[in-house]
Amino acid sequence: MIRPFPTAVFLRRISSSIRTGLAAIVACSLLAGCRTETKVDVATREKILLLGNGGEPKALDPHIVSSVGDANILRAMFEGLVTYHPSNDMLHEPGVAERWESNEDFSEWRFFLRKNAKWSNGDPVTAHDFVYAYNRILHPDMAAPYASMLYFLKNGEAYNKREIEDFSKVGVKAVNDFELVCTLESPAPYFPDVVKHTTWLPVHRPTIESFGKMTDPYTEWQKPGNSVSNGAFYLTDWRINAYVKVRPNPYYWDKESVKPKGINFYPLDNVFTEEKAFRNDLIHYTYTMPQNLIERYKEMENSPLRIETYAGVYFYRCNVTRPPMDNLDFRKALAYSINQETIVKYVTMGGQQPAYGFTPPSEAGYDPPNVVKFDPDKAKEHLKKAGYSNGAEVPEFTIIINTSEAHKSIAVAIQDMWKKTLGIEKVKIENQEWKVFQQTVHDVNYEVSRAGWIGDYVDPNTFLSMWVSNDSNNNTGWSNADYDRLMKESGRISDPKERYKKMKEAESVLLEELPVLPIYWYTRVYLLHPDVKNWNPLLLDNHPYKHIDLIAD
Amino acid sequence: METARYILSRFGQSLFALLCIITLTFFLARLAPGGPFLDEKAVPEHLIEQMNKNYGFDKDLHIQYFLYLGRLIQGDLGPSLGNKGFSVNEVIAEGFPVSFMLGIVGLIIALLIGVPVGVFAAAKRNTAIDYTLMAIAMLGICLPTFVIAPLLGELLALNLGLFDVALWENSSAWFLGALTLGLYYSAYIARLTRGSMLDVLHQDFIRTAKAKGVAPMKVLFKHAFRGGITPVVAYLGPALAGLIGGSFVVETVFGLPGLGQHFIKAATNRDYWLINGTVTVFAVLILVMNFFVDVVQAWLDPRTRSRN
Numbered sequence: 033m034i035r036p037f038p039t040a041v042f043l044r045r046i047s048s049s050i051r052t053g054l055a056a057i058v059a060c061s062l063l064a065g066c067r068t069e070t071k072v073d074v075a076t077r078e079k080i081l082l083l084g085n086g087g088e089p090k091a092l093d094p095h096i097v098s099s100v101g102d103a104n105i106l107r108a109m110f111e112g113l114v115t116y117h118p119s120n121d122m123l124h125e126p127g128v129a130e131r132w133e134s135n136e137d138f139s140e141w142r143f144f145l146r147k148n149a150k151w152s153n154g155d156p157v158t159a160h161d162f163v164y165a166y167n168r169i170l171h172p173d174m175a176a177p178y179a180s181m182l183y184f185l186k187n188g189e190a191y192n193k194r195e196i197e198d199f200s201k202v203g204v205k206a207v208n209d210f211e212l213v214c215t216l217e218s219p220a221p222y223f224p225d226v227v228k229h230t231t232w233l234p235v236h237r238p239t240i241e242s243f244g245k246m247t248d249p250y251t252e253w254q255k256p257g258n259s260v261s262n263g264a265f266y267l268t269d270w271r272i273n274a275y276v277k278v279r280p281n282p283y284y285w286d287k288e289s290v291k292p293k294g295i296n297f298y299p300l301d302n303v304f305t306e307e308k309a310f311r312n313d314l315i316h317y318t319y320t321m322p323q324n325l326i327e328r329y330k331e332m333e334n335s336p337l338r339i340e341t342y343a344g345v346y347f348y349r350c351n352v353t354r355p356p357m358d359n360l361d362f363r364k365a366l367a368y369s370i371n372q373e374t375i376v377k378y379v380t381m382g383g384q385q386p387a388y389g390f391t392p393p394s395e396a397g398y399d400p401p402n403v404v405k406f407d408p409d410k411a412k413e414h415l416k417k418a419g420y421s422n423g424a425e426v427p428e429f430t431i432i433i434n435t436s437e438a439h440k441s442i443a444v445a446i447q448d449m450w451k452k453t454l455g456i457e458k459v460k461i462e463n464q465e466w467k468v469f470q471q472t473v474h475d476v477n478y479e480v481s482r483a484g485w486i487g488d489y490v491d492p493n494t495f496l497s498m499w500v501s502n503d504s505n506n507n508t509g510w511s512n513a514d515y516d517r518l519m520k521e522s523g524r525i526s527d528p529k530e531r532y533k534k535m536k537e538a539e540s541v542l543l544e545e546l547p548v549l550p551i552y553w554y555t556r557v558y559l560l561h562p563d564v565k566n567w568n569p570l571l572l573d574n575h576p577y578k579h580i581d582l583i584a585d
Numbered sequence: 586m587e588t589a590r591y592i593l594s595r596f597g598q599s600l601f602a603l604l605c606i607i608t609l610t611f612f613l614a615r616l617a618p619g620g621p622f623l624d625e626k627a628v629p630e631h632l633i634e635q636m637n638k639n640y641g642f643d644k645d646l647h648i649q650y651f652l653y654l655g656r657l658i659q660g661d662l663g664p665s666l667g668n669k670g671f672s673v674n675e676v677i678a679e680g681f682p683v684s685f686m687l688g689i690v691g692l693i694i695a696l697l698i699g700v701p702v703g704v705f706a707a708a709k710r711n712t713a714i715d716y717t718l719m720a721i722a723m724l725g726i727c728l729p730t731f732v733i734a735p736l737l738g739e740l741l742a743l744n745l746g747l748f749d750v751a752l753w754e755n756s757s758a759w760f761l762g763a764l765t766l767g768l769y770y771s772a773y774i775a776r777l778t779r780g781s782m783l784d785v786l787h788q789d790f791i792r793t794a795k796a797k798g799v800a801p802m803k804v805l806f807k808h809a810f811r812g813g814i815t816p817v818v819a820y821l822g823p824a825l826a827g828l829i830g831g832s833f834v835v836e837t838v839f840g841l842p843g844l845g846q847h848f849i850k851a852a853t854n855r856d857y858w859l860i861n862g863t864v865t866v867f868a869v870l871i872l873v874m875n876f877f878v879d880v881v882q883a884w885l886d887p888r889t890r891s892r893n
Contacts, residue, residue: 071749088850091669098624175635177628193631249639250669272668272679273842274753298752300840304735309751309840312743467619467855474627484625504627 070313076563076582079293084309086319087301088273092254094233095169095176100486100573101319103230105297108278108577109261110233113143113162113212114224118579119568121343121490122396124224125576128157128234128262129212137526138219145210150283151236152266159206161234161262167199168240169231173247180504181231181488184223186215218523221531222396225489228574236260264290264578273299290578291566307559310336316561316582323438326381326557336559339383340569343392343487344554345495346384346442348431348480349473352547353509356427357479361418363546366480367404368411369453370446372551379445380438382557387550390539391495394571398492398532401540404550408453415454423455429479430460434469439482442551473507486554490571492535493522499542510547561585588883595879599872606868607657607861611650614852614860621666621855640666642857653861662865663858667851673862676847681866683753684843687763687835688828692821694767695774700817702771703778707813708805710783719779725772730831734765734838751840762835766828773824774817782813819882822874830867 086101115127129143149157183189186203203215243251265278300306329337372386389400433439501511518538525531562585662673742750749756833845851859
């Protein structure tokens with residue numbers, strides 16, 4: 033017979049090692065308990081702002097980036113002619129330009145640059161730096177993805193499309209070191225808003241050219257140690273997927289009023305990780321917020337949750353060249369049977385506003401035509417007019433979305449609304465991986481596709497110009513001569529009120545034709561630590577970091 | 586002589602496999618719909634054409650392939666398209682040590698837990714203790730890392746405050762990552778150890794040892810353990826490769842800048858050179874590990890050589 037093992041001995045040996053291990057863990061936890069000061073506390077004391085920033089930046093070159101997160105970092109590092117006001121999107125803060133003026137019809141703008149603006153290596157910032165930057169971003173060899181933001185300049189588009197070779201014909205001139213003149217393609221009373229955008233930031237010529245040609249798109253100039261910038265901060269560290277750090281630019285003209293002693297941006301692209309990092313006191317601010325935790329944060333006392341209006345619209349594109357979406361009455365039937373209020377209340381739950389028009393209402397004084405509203409009777413009527421006696425006759429069509437739970441739940445809700453109100457049975461929802469989705473939309477190879485648009489500046493133009501025939505962001509196959517004419521006319525009007533009236537007319541055409549089904553106007557939903565002061569709600573969410581202070585709450 | 590020939594032929598096989606992997610990856614990445622330069626806000630056609638030209642994507646695909654191979658031989662993996670200004674070499678050089686550390690520490694944890702549990706379960710075979718331990722191990726195998734990782738974060742970091750829950754710099758979150766991987770692999774190792782220990786414990790020499798009155802602990806550790814642990818050692822190579830390559834989930838959950846994140850993001854960004862680069866690195870890693878294991882096994886067991 034085999035003797036059983038003496039369990040007692042074995043257990044004793046094992047348990048002694050477990051006990052040692054446990055002792056170590058307890059010691060650890062005691063030590064951790066002693067460390068009452070959290071990472072955020074230390075950072076607040078040292079005035080280092082710790083920000084969650086969505087994903088890893090694609091680049092830190094103002095002429096290459098296009099995402100909101102990348103622009104957040106660049107806004108700390110660079111300063112344009114005009115910059116963002118810390119609490120009001122409608123106001124302008126002087127940047128490199130001390131003051132500016134325009135001619136009577138807002139088609140020529142003169143910027144007077146301050147003489148004490150400096151790059152982070154001590155070089156003066158001059159009007160020539162801006163001319164150089166605008167040449168670089170518009171140069172066709174550079175292939176800057178967002179070059180179209182500079183099509184405001186006279187001949188900017190022609191130069192970018194190689195229709196003209198001579199940059200001196202483009203509407204930007206340095207009169208002398210400290211005076212810059214921009215001549216525009218058409219009047220733009222809101223031009224100071226436009227030049228706040230990252231695409232209009234200056235770059236340091238000697239730095240760029242010491243790492244390659246002006247138009248080399250991926251040189252090492254943007255790395256820490258190489259990068260030279262003119263904003264309140266300059267780049268000191270960058271580790272992919274770990275952090276980007278900026279520290280105060282010692283040569284910045286307004287360095288006395290720069291409150292933070294540095295900013296660390298963390299590319300936490302997993303929303304759950306970011307929320308946990310916040311709860312663990314590792315960051316001051318989250319870029320966004322998991323949808324399913326919003327309710328729980330709302331119920332908290334002194335909740336760090338912030339919900340603010342954001343200049344953006346969530347909508348569906350309709351491919352008007354493909355049946356059944358080519359039928360205007362059918363599109364109307366679809367639009368009027370979407371209950372936008374239900375979606376924001378029970379699906380998105382982040383305080384979003386139901387979008388009855390396309391352009392979000394803003395402090396700019398523009399009031400969009402609120403015409404696309406849930407109306408089941410009208411919807412049914414239009415379905416009949418479209419030639420379907422009931423929803424079952426409607427041929428199968430597909431909503432495409434890029435893979436995401438949030439987009440999926442909205443699509444499912446809308447699919448259900450169309451079924452309930454119109455009796456349409458055959459609506460499919462198709463997930464596509466991000467890049468595949470972009471290609472499908474780009475090729476207009478869909479029936480209905482999910483979309484979102486965030487304003488680049490505070491003016492309805494940033495929402496409406498994309499629906500002009502053949503605009504590269506149109507992607508619906510929709511084209512309307514009246515719309516094109518109204519938009520063109522609005523571009524020639526210098527009186528803001530008259531201009532808005534014209535744009536509202538144009539938007540009415542858009543909402544009558546419905547190549548888009550508006551769903552909701554965005555909000556920014558995020559978490560903010562109480563130590564962060566002077567962080568105000570902003571429509572475009574472009575916070576000028578120099579004003580933000582850190583004081584232990 | 587025979588050993589040398591065997592090693593040489595295995596080396597040749599590995600090289601051939603590597604070339605196949607590199608070639609397949611290159612062409613498959615290009616066949617995927619979409620492209621690296623598409624963006625949510627549309628990029629005009631003329632600019633996409635120019636970008637393709639800037640990166641050499643306008644040439645015929647087979648020419649690009651040979652140019653790529655030429656660069657690869659010189660050790661140049663090309664520029665990253667999703668991380669502008671960085672070369673794929675730099676991206677990998679930054680990310681690999683992180684994944685490697687996660688893998689090594691994870692493996693040590695897996696061994697420290699898995700081997701004792703396996704041995705103990707084998708010693709107590711077919712008892713309640715054995716069944717309980719193996720049930721837990723089975724649960725560990727079934728629970729994916731994306732469930733274990735957030736649970737550990739919630740429990741050890743947010744509730745007990747033992748670790749930081751995320752980030753890399755001055756942060757202990759990496760240990761949670763290693764622990765997640767370690768726990769996951771310890772379940773495998775426990776089952777593997779138990780199985781091979783049982784095989785050995787049933788053999789005649791163990792019976793003889795016991796019959797001679799050798800102390801049971803001595804039988805277990807001195808006589809059975811050495812034989813029982815061999816399959817586990819053979820498993821270490823592939824396990825380490827798997828740990829290093831499989832750390833995508835823990836890297837995402839704990840915000841760690843390892844290679845696993847690049848492996849996935851490169852594919853979703855259509856960052857062609859980074860896709861090829863990361864796949865090549867992982868392929869080399871797995872091939873080297875397997876090669877090493879094969880050679881060691883051949884060394885230990887002449888039958889392996891003659892079979893080949």
